[in-house]
Amino acid sequence: MGTHHRGTEEEVRALDAYIKLMRAANALTARVHRHLAEERLTISQFGALEALYHLGPLCQKDLGRKLLKTDGNITLVVDNLEKRGLVERRRDAKDRRYVMVHLSDEGRELIRRTFPRHVAGVVEALSVLDPSEQQELARLCRIVGKRAAD
Amino acid sequence: MGTHHRGTEEEVRALDAYIKLMRAANALTARVHRHLAEERLTISQFGALEALYHLGPLCQKDLGRKLLKTDGNITLVVDNLEKRGLVERRRDAKDRRYVMVHLSDEGRELIRRTFPRHVAGVVEALSVLDPSEQQELARLCRIVGKRAAD
DNA sequence: CGCTATTATTTCAACATTAAACTATATACC
């Protein structure tokens, strides 16, 4: 087991699952990032572009909700995407608190080109599990994630 | 399912598992960090202290291998722990390339006090799964992590 | 022995991330 802790069975079991889950997440993140690095995209930038691509223009608050990130973080990520001309900020005329983030043509083209490779990478990484195992993994993670989130 | 992508069954299944795994890892990380924040410890700092506590003094390279982090990262994390007096750097006399990192008395006391609460938090977060589910989650994550790592 | 390759660590630039303080705008309600 992946832990050096001497504890009850319950503790060792929970710690082992925890560590394995974290390592799997880290390893997957690193692998996915390898793809993205070729386009000089970070994972956060890719996540933002993908959300805008699939959901259409979003205000920064909603973007943060989708990506589970803080306001300040979204400000920076959008800053960096804007610098590269991949997205455009448009202040909402009706409620001037909101900043709607739109994909630029270049951003749309980039995410359209990049997304299939991302999908292929994820499929490949998870192909070590058969379909029912993938579904079981998703089910267990959903339960754990839901509990941990509250 | 957690994805808006229109693709083959295989793709949707893999993406769903991927997203659920990432969200579970994020949520668990945030929850664990809540505990640690009370002691003004980051997750990385806690990880380093824990490794030193359970494995004894390590050089920074080995610490990085345990925590799956880069050399430069370890330098910074150890810097911050050292500033707080929780660890001590000792240059190896035989091979002066190595810096051995030792827990200070204060660091040992802190991790001894903190670790049980960490364990309790992990046990609590995973208690939504029964024992066999936890083991299955660990098994699936181990497989995915191993593949993704190479 | 002396040169080369390897290994451990540090430094640096760029980006991520959070929490907290702050600004700007809009809403609610008396």
Add this chain to the structure above:
DNA sequence: GGTATATAGTTTAATGTTGAAATAATAGCG
């Protein structure tokens, strides 16, 4: 209508994170 409250976004300080370049020390080998 004016004031309190809530919401969106920005800024700042601290830490993390990587990848690449730079340092320092050792090991291998002709």
